[in-house]
Amino acid sequence: xxxxxxxxxxxxxxxxxxxxxxxxxxxxxxxxxxxxxxxxxxxxxxxxxxxxxxxxxxxxxxxxxxxxxxxxxxxxxxxxxxxxxxxxxxxxxxxxxxxxxxxxxxxxxxxxxxxxxxxxxxxxxxxxxxxxxxxxxxxxxxxxxxxxxxxxxxxxxxxxxxxxxxxxxxxxxxxxxxxxxxxxxxxxxxxxxxxxxxxxxxxxxxxxxxxxxxxxxxxxxxxxxxx
Ligand SMILES: [Zn+2]
Numbered sequence: 314x315x316x317x318x319x320x321x322x323x324x325x326x327x328x329x330x331x332x333x334x335x336x337x338x339x340x341x342x343x344x345x346x347x348x349x350x351x352x353x354x355x356x357x358x359x360x361x362x363x364x365x366x367x368x369x370x371x372x373x374x375x376x377x378x379x380x381x382x383x384x385x386x387x388x389x390x391x392x393x394x395x396x397x398x399x400x401x402x403x404x405x406x407x408x409x410x411x412x413x414x415x416x417x418x419x420x421x422x423x424x425x426x427x428x429x430x431x432x433x434x435x436x437x438x439x440x441x442x443x444x445x446x447x448x449x450x451x452x453x454x455x456x457x458x459x460x461x462x463x464x465x466x467x468x469x470x471x472x473x474x475x476x477x478x479x480x481x482x483x484x485x486x487x488x489x490x491x492x493x494x495x496x497x498x499x500x501x502x503x504x505x506x507x508x509x510x511x512x513x514x515x516x517x518x519x520x521x522x523x524x525x526x527x528x529x530x531x532x533x534x535x536x537x538x539x540x
Contacts, residue, residue, distance in 0.1 A: 339367075346372035348403045349395035351388075351466070353379040355413050356493060360405075363493065363500060372399055377427065378414030378434055379406055381466040383473055392475050402485045404470060407500070408463040409493040410456045419445075419455055434458070437465055463490040464505045464516075471513035480510040488513075 329336055348371045350360040360371045374391040382388055395401045408415075417424050418434035428435075438445060438458055448454040467490040470476055479486045487508035491500045507513040 340369055344369040346370055346399055347401055349401045350405050351379055351381055352407045353409055353412055356409050377430060378412055379408050381406055381470045383469060396475055396479050404488045405491055406463050406466045407491045407493060408459045410459060411495060412459050415455050415459045419458060434462055437462055460492055460503055463492055463503055467505045468516040471507050472517045477510060
């Protein structure tokens with residue numbers, strides 16, 4: 314199997330060189346990410362491709378169900394590196410419809426070790442059980458929880474000491490919540506962006522907007538202030 318992977322890689326390099334001999338040199342030179350992207354492990358598309366940036370311009374952290382978990386040393390190390398070392402100005406939490414992690418959390422069935430990882434999602438579902446149970450279609454219900462979860466992760470990031478400290482010292486830093494649909498390829502802005510401690514105050518104190526942002530109402534996303 315690995316031999317096939319390496320052979321495919323050599324064909325890929327040869328094709329790239331055939332089209333543009335200078336491409337790898339240019340890619341190597343633009344390793345200066347301005348965006349920290351927190352995505353889900355089961356989104357197969359590269360973030361750079363979805364938002365029209367070159368490889369090397371986005372610093373990516375992926376885990377199951379795009380968690381910005383304040384107790385996860387792996388995530389905190391990546392966040393610290395992005396803010397304090399790379400000096401990114403944009404942080405994106407990107408969820409997606411049809412997320413296997415969200416569906417697993419909603420199902421209530423025992424899945425093993427992953428149940429511990431998904432516990433915050435399960436608790437979010439319990440907190441909004443009234444609204445979620447009113448949605449009869451299971452796919453729509455899971456998508457609704459995916460949106461709520463992304464907003465919750467933005468709020469969690471806004472309360473994170475690493476982010477709060479960056480805002481306190483005047484570092485430009487905006488946090489956005491997006492959701493991706495494999496049905497149409499569009500990223501939707503969940504309109505929960507914050508770029509200062511003051512702007513984040515309502516989020517941090519749990520005053521999330523009531524109701525859900527439906528796929529129809531949510532607007533295709535633009536990342537404000539992207540450099
Ligand atoms: Zn997912």
